Amino acid sequence: MGYRASPRPSFDGPTAIRATDAVRHTWGDEGAGFVEDWIYVSSELLHAIVFGLPPGGAFRHSESFRTVFAADELLHVLQGTLVLANPETGEVVRAERGDSVFFRRDTWHHGFSYGDDALRVLEFFAPPPATGTSGAYAQTRPYLEESSYARAGVVGNLMGGGPAARSLRVVRRGDAVWQLDRNVLVGLVVSTEHLTVGTVTVPAGHTSLAETHGGEELLYVTRGELRVEAGGVDATLSPGDAFFVPSGTPHCYASDDGSIAEGIFGVAPSFGPPAS
Known part of the structure; x- marks a missing residue:
């Protein structure tokens, strides 16, 4: 083969x-x-x-x-x-x-x-x-x-x-660089000129503030029910589901079902805001 x-x-x-x-x-x-x-x-x-x-x-x-x-x-x-x-x-x-x-x-x-x-x-x-x-x-x-x-x-x-x-x-999980970012907990695992990967934790009843990236994002859900809103699309995801966010698209995360929700995201190439 x-x-x-x-x-x-x-x-x-x-x-x-x-x-x-x-x-x-x-x-x-x-x-x-x-x-x-x-x-x-x-x-x-x-x-x-x-x-x-x-x-x-x-x-x-x-x-x-x-x-x-x-x-x-x-x-x-x-x-x-x-x-x-x-x-x-x-x-x-x-x-x-x-x-x-x-x-x-x-x-x-x-x-x-x-x-x-x-x-x-x-x-x-x-x-x-x-x-x-x-x-x-x-x-x-x-x-x-x-x-x-x-x-x-x-x-x-x-x-x-x-x-x-x-x-x-x-x-390891505890080695991430943690930050309270846009009303949720983000743990940056790695960030280079090509790729940024991190975890996101959304407490029950919380919704993050909207954000945009210069690169594309793939969010993969690892725990709970995580709702994603991006560019007019609204979806509630379970573990194993994912969401693709194009470059420059405002998006936010929410946990609406009374329990914590977690995911891991990758953004490439730029995690920063789109170039103006």
């Missing part, structure tokens, strides 16, 4: 995307392993999917499916336990539900499901595949012949510094 590009669903305006509407796609081959993808959006600015592995499952890389891209990537664990490795450097990190792993372009990565439950991971990827940053770019990179899953120089030196360079950054 040779490489084939994934589907690229995109939207002309604000759109509620139910979990059942996400586009299914299987990534991989016998050498790299197979991964189930649920693609929520893959536009000219932002790529956001959920991918899954069974307990004990894994993905690596092969000649056709090379896991090294020209993008910032944020992997947020929705269910299960993710062990992510950089097979070029030997780095290995572990992330549980609610944790995220961030890495930048040209980072080789392999993923392993180490929990009793199936692994489900929300991935934000920018610049997106539509700009040539994924499979086509990966084929231009030198092929990694050997994979390592242990860092050299650690044994006997773990508390004395050891190798300092890190390509994989784990962000």
Whole structure:
């Protein structure tokens, strides 16, 4: 099975995307392993999917499916336990539900499901595949012949510094940069020139003030019933549902059902207000 590009669903305006509407796609081959993808959006600015592995499952890389891209990537664990490795450097990190792993372009990565439950991971990827940053770019990179899953120089030196360079950054829930923003609680997980990812918590009975971004946004609901209003579209979302907000579109969040609501958002490329 040779490489084939994934589907690229995109939207002309604000759109509620139910979990059942996400586009299914299987990534991989016998050498790299197979991964189930649920693609929520893959536009000219932002790529956001959920991918899954069974307990004990894994993905690596092969000649056709090379896991090294020209993008910032944020992997947020929705269910299960993710062990992510950089097979070029030997780095290995572990992330549980609610944790995220961030890495930048040209980072080789392999993923392993180490929990009793199936692994489900929300991935934000920018610049997106539509700009040539994924499979086509990966084929231009030198092929990694050997994979390592242990860092050299650690044994006997773990508390004395050891190798300092890190390509994989784990962000625990408590590590987010918190701010009370527009009447809700926002926890920024990562923010670069290409991608900003954060969580939003809306208390029962609260509605956020409207905001706009210079980039496109995909909000994915993780808890409760979260209502989104954007550009004349009003939708109440459950966990697993998402909402796409085009650049420059005013939008707000609300929790109307008497309980707290939470989600995680990715905005690319600019989290700031649109250029005037």
